[in-house]
Amino acid sequence: MQIRRHYTLHTKRYVHSYSFTMKYLSLFLLIAATALAIKITSAATGTECPPLGSRCLLIKCAYGMVIDDNGCTTCKCNRCPLLDCLKYIKCAYGIAHDDNGCPKCGCNASPQIQLIDSSD
Numbered sequence: 001m002q003i004r005r006h007y008t009l010h011t012k013r014y015v016h017s018y019s020f021t022m023k024y025l026s027l028f029l030l031i032a033a034t035a036l037a038i039k040i041t042s043a044a045t046g047t048e049c050p051p052l053g054s055r056c057l058l059i060k061c062a063y064g065m066v067i068d069d070n071g072c073t074t075c076k077c078n079r080c081p082l083l084d085c086l087k088y089i090k091c092a093y094g095i096a097h098d099d100n101g102c103p104k105c106g107c108n109a110s111p112q113i114q115l116i117d118s119s120d
Contacts, residue, residue: 031057049073 031054049072059065061077068074080102089095091107098104 049070052073052075056075059075059077063078063081066074066076066078083103083105085105086095086103089105089107093108093110096104096106096108
């Protein structure tokens with residue numbers, strides 16, 4: 001009975017150690033894959049981008065990372081989603097924005113003009 005109990009405790013410790021190792025191995029592989037993707041992206045633009053720090057690679061941005069003028073990824077999050085339609089849309093009264101202040105693929109409606117009766 002004591003031998004079996006010892007074996008069970010040893011097995012649990014081994015499983016815990018294995019999952020701990022796999023967790024950090026997965027994290028390392030994710031960081032390495034992200035760094036490689038960034039290197040490939042910058043190579044496509046023909047510019048040499050500085051490497052991002054490990055803290056930067058752990059940042060999760062809802063709308064992706066900011067790309068600088070050289071096509072390199074920065075360590076800042078995009079505030080709003082990048083919309084391709086904004087390149088082609090021309091609005092007489094400006095581009096419409098959502099509740100977060102992000103531009104939408106649409107135009108503002110014409111402003112309502114209130115007529116003042118001058119006969120008073």
